Amino acid sequence: MEDAFIFTLRFWQETLSLYRNPRVIAMGFLGFSSGLPLLLTSSTLAFWLKKLGLDYTTIGLLSLTALPYTIKFLWAPIVDKVPLPFLTKHFGQRRSWLLLSQVLLGLCLLSLSFINPVESLSVTCALAVAISFSSATQDIAMLAYQMERLGRSQYGAGEAVGIFGYRMGMLCSGAGALSLSTVVSWNTVYMVMAFSLIVGLITVLRIKEPERPNADEEYNTLLKHYKKKFPAFSSLNQGLLPSLHLAVLSPFSDFMKRQGWVLALIIMFTYKIGDNIIGTMHNLFYIELGFNELEISAASKIFGMWASILGGFIGGLLFSRWGLYKSLYFCGLTHSLSILSNLILLHVGNDILSLYFCVAAEHITSGMRLTALFAYQLTLCNRIHAATQLALLTSLVHLGRVTFASTSGWIVDHLGWNNLFLISTFSIIPVLLIIHWLSVLEGQPFFKQKKANN
Template structure:
């Protein structure tokens, strides 16, 4: 049902990592990761420093809607080809140039004097950023073979995390020494390598059967997907595979503080140490997928994700212990990084190359539903069950996704 590859390639791993395709995946991931927090944490800090009312700052979360609704205009990128660079590269360069200019525009705004103009500029950034995401996802799927999807997806996520770190951590540190306007100009300049990569990298091979009309670009991706055997089960799997991990993550910060860890301990161990563990997990997950394939990786990494969630229940029993906190966080971030790499590769493998932009945008939007709905009641559960029982329930919540693997990505399923 789902493409998988468990046969090792003849090309040495180091040569694959350093190949043109993987380098492009890494750079494009970085370009996609930079804009995200420029309209969230960095912008919030700027507005707070400028004395903007907290109510106004809170409403600015709505500028992130394009990330959730990107499937609405994704068919345009499947249907139309611009008269330069090709079907994917043409749109990608346009999105990147528009994104760079919108970040510059945002940096030239004055939050204290015209907060709603800032909101408009921030919306432009998220719209252009979401558009870049759509085309990058489509390009990556069409540029990489099924054998390369696992490693390519992990390097994309690696670059994405690095971009987020530069924008949030680097941006806030810089803002202590230079103006926020200059910070945004620097962040805009950091997107230039992605634009260079777009121009230099080859356009994916053209696939026959691409939509001839906009109506086809909207309808055909859905018709093609739902004509597959087990299509609904796969959608359920996409929603449930990381639901236990998502539920647990939504309440970890209150949990750490409730157990007695200081904010300094949480910042040092969870945010910094955990970040590098996530990158290691993402990278090692990509390497392992080369060896055992996407299907088996989903099984192994899914089990490790559930086990890592159970680690929080154990930490609730142990209590305040930096050693156990470090161990639990390292294991959780490592397994989550692996699981995310396999998850992203799995969704890419699901798409039909004629409609990559639309189908991947739909699947990635669907992936975000549990992040909102499943996280909403977690505070209620934690309050009434206690931390140990809450995290045990989060561990058990991983079972539906694991059971769906038997149909959606069987251990000995089809291989390429």
């Protein structure tokens, strides 16, 4: 009994010590810088635009400005391999790209704070695209930094702290921005958000550059291949071709060796389809029911954030208990069913308890689903090509968000809130069928048929 107690105590001491590691703590501050820009070009910007009188359809179409998140895998090899003049020499490959992306983010947000976004709608769109591009580039560099700086035993703790920081960044640009808008102008709000990026800049200046993973073996294999295939090429060209192959083609060819890789990509694109169809309309739905800015920020942003964190821990337990595909299936199903709680809120109307019930149901299951999805992404990637492969997978997740969110305003204008939530709920059915099919294909079925008795 005493031995068991000592073992348990040591286990928790070792686990908690991971969170005191400076490398792990740094992930939280980088996560904050990564989470801050997302809402500033989506729901928070939509709130500001609606306050200025823009129609739902146009607001929904502005979701397309987040397109860079969906195609960031196209320039991920550049961020991975190409050095920046002056910056890379002094800060290293990862930190130089982090610095550049964060400076560009700050300048774009600051520029947005000096205009009227409705009167200068084209400028607003251009700045929103630039913010999305800089933020996506920051995500690529941060992911690569995390993979290379942390040891394998620190990945779980680093990801937990990173997600917590990410949520704090979203809290700042979501509930923080909405609350701040009640006492200052929206232009001032965006100026404050721009200066909040100083957190990320200070972190990048203080952390160390990681050691790069060694890909010499794959490079030498490719070099022999190109020397044999193109013997007339100079040694310089022969060396350039395998470098380009390693940076651009190898991550994708390696991924395509996986069984069921096409189905995996479809899951990335459609797994969050329910939320994506609703898009940026949640806050606008609450406004239409008569809730004010403080009520929305307290329920949807602050309470919702902690509900999502709780859901993340539940998702982790389910993943440990059930394994990959069953947890992926169950978490996706429960979150889609939770969307039906919006119909209850629509029927009840302006009732604060119903609002909190709706937010709790959606955000807890959303946290569960996020954990399952991220765990699935990690199982799909090769560590040597992790930055580009994860950029590909997360790009597809964002592509689903941008593609389906652009229809949300039209659905509300033409079909109403009721049908928006019904469509969002039942759209998960094809995705669940694909998950089950893939589990059978890989020999991990979670619906096992009982053998008939003879």
